[in-house]
Amino acid sequence: MAFSVLIVDDSPVMRGFIRRVMTLSGFEVGECFEAADGEDALAQLQEHQVDVILTDINMPKMNGEELLRRLETHERFRSVPTLVVSTDATRQRILRMLSLGAQGYMTKPFSPEALRGELERILGERHVSRT
Amino acid sequence: MSQELEQAVAPELESIDGVAAEVMETMFFTEAVVAGCSHGWLSEALTARVGFDGTHCGEVFLTISPEAAQSIAAGFLGLDTLELAEPQLEQVILELANIFCGAAMSHLWPESSLMLDAPKLVDAELPVEGFWHRCFALPEGMMAVSIGLRGPMAPAEGN
Numbered sequence: 085m086a087f088s089v090l091i092v093d094d095s096p097v098m099r100g101f102i103r104r105v106m107t108l109s110g111f112e113v114g115e116c117f118e119a120a121d122g123e124d125a126l127a128q129l130q131e132h133q134v135d136v137i138l139t140d141i142n143m144p145k146m147n148g149e150e151l152l153r154r155l156e157t158h159e160r161f162r163s164v165p166t167l168v169v170s171t172d173a174t175r176q177r178i179l180r181m182l183s184l185g186a187q188g189y190m191t192k193p194f195s196p197e198a199l200r201g202e203l204e205r206i207l208g209e210r211h212v213s214r215t
Numbered sequence: 216m217s218q219e220l221e222q223a224v225a226p227e228l229e230s231i232d233g234v235a236a237e238v239m240e241t242m243f244f245t246e247a248v249v250a251g252c253s254h255g256w257l258s259e260a261l262t263a264r265v266g267f268d269g270t271h272c273g274e275v276f277l278t279i280s281p282e283a284a285q286s287i288a289a290g291f292l293g294l295d296t297l298e299l300a301e302p303q304l305e306q307v308i309l310e311l312a313n314i315f316c317g318a319a320m321s322h323l324w325p326e327s328s329l330m331l332d333a334p335k336l337v338d339a340e341l342p343v344e345g346f347w348h349r350c351f352a353l354p355e356g357m358m359a360v361s362i363g364l365r366g367p368m369a370p371a372e373g374n
Contacts, residue, residue, distance in 0.1 A: 095313075097292060097306040101242070104293050142331065171317025176328050191321070192314045193241035 086114030087207065088132070092125040092139035092151065093118075093169070102138060102169065102199075109196035111203055122146025126154060129161055136207060137166045141181070152184040165206045169194075227347050230322045231360060235351050238315050239358075243287045250352040256280050257341055257359070261305070263312035264337045267320060269329035273364040275319065277312040278341045283356030284308055309334040319362060 089106065091099045099118045106113050117132050119125035121143040129137075137155075141148035148168060155161045165187040170177070173191040181189055187206040190199060232249050239247040262278040279287070288307035289296045312334040320329050341348075346361035 095306060095310055097303060098310055101291055101310075142333075171314050171331065172329075173317065173321035174325065174327055174329065176326075191317075193238045193318060195241050 086112040087135040087203075088115040088117070089113055090117045090119060090125060090128055090132070090134040090137045092120075092122065092137065092143070092148070094120050094140065094143040096120075098140070105196040105199055106203070109200035111200045122148065122151030122154065125151055126161075129164075134164060136203060137164055138169050139166060141168060141170045141172060141177070149181070149184060152181065152186060156185045167202060167206055227323060227362075228349060231319060231347060231349050231362065234315065234318045234322050235349065235358070235360065238311070238318055239287075239351075239353065242291070242314060243311065244290045245287055245353055245355075247351040247353055247358060250350045250357065252343075252348070252350045252359075254341075254343075254350075254359075256357050260284075260341075260357075260359075261308050262337050262339065262341060263308050263334050264339070265312050265316040265334045266332035267316065267329050268332075270327040271320070271324055271329060271364060272366060273362065275312065275316040275363075276337075276339075276341050276346075276359075276361045277308075277315055278359045279308060279311075279353075280356035280358070283353045283358060286355040287311065287353070305336060309336065315360065319360075323362075 091102050093099045103116050117128050117134065119128050123146045139148045139151055152166060167188040167190060168181045168186045169190045171192045178189045188202045190202050235247045239245050257278060260278045260280050261284050262276055265275045267273060284304055285296045285299060288304040289299050291307045292303060316331055320327060341359055342361050342363060346363040348361045350357060350359045
């Protein structure tokens, strides 16, 4: 069974890279949707059901912090696990994003194996039961 | 540079070396080895700048030779170099600068609170004087980085 994924990043090459390394790592990606910022992500979530969201922090229009806040207030979206993928590895930032509801935090650079490990961790039992 | 000053800056340069190697290996599937600074290749190179602000303020410049840029962009995107469009190449170099800057800041000042500017391609010559500066050999070319701080924590001239 494969997982549907939403990748939120203002860099199209980074979205493509994340999509590629998920597949390279052996993580089973089903449908993969992309959004360039938080606003776009919320619009995509109205249209598509996803198993996990991977989001950057610094983005135009609506950044990753605001996206997490919006997700938390939404009855349907708040149950979707969110993994933050960012260059910012400062302790303060990581704690802030986790306190806003992120289930995981990956700092760039990351290896395909590390990304898969983190996805498996946050998907938890759902991943085990599907594999 | 005096021996005393060289010893004083060594930890920062060591951090920069480690970050460059880790970033290039982990996300760009290539190697970066510290190399001597012969800057003849810089005139043809692509340079990106990332400013940062917060507990530390300054800027990071990352410069890469055309051959190396093509190779790492193709590797990052999983394309052949012939399939690579110029905007894609530039976006990958901007992403490389962004990742390098974020990782370098986290290694150099782990307790800091910083905001990074969006990376931009610049025509400016790579600054060296008053910056922590390193050149790296990649399999297909060269890469150089310079990190400068504004204020009392700035590196001394000639590092």
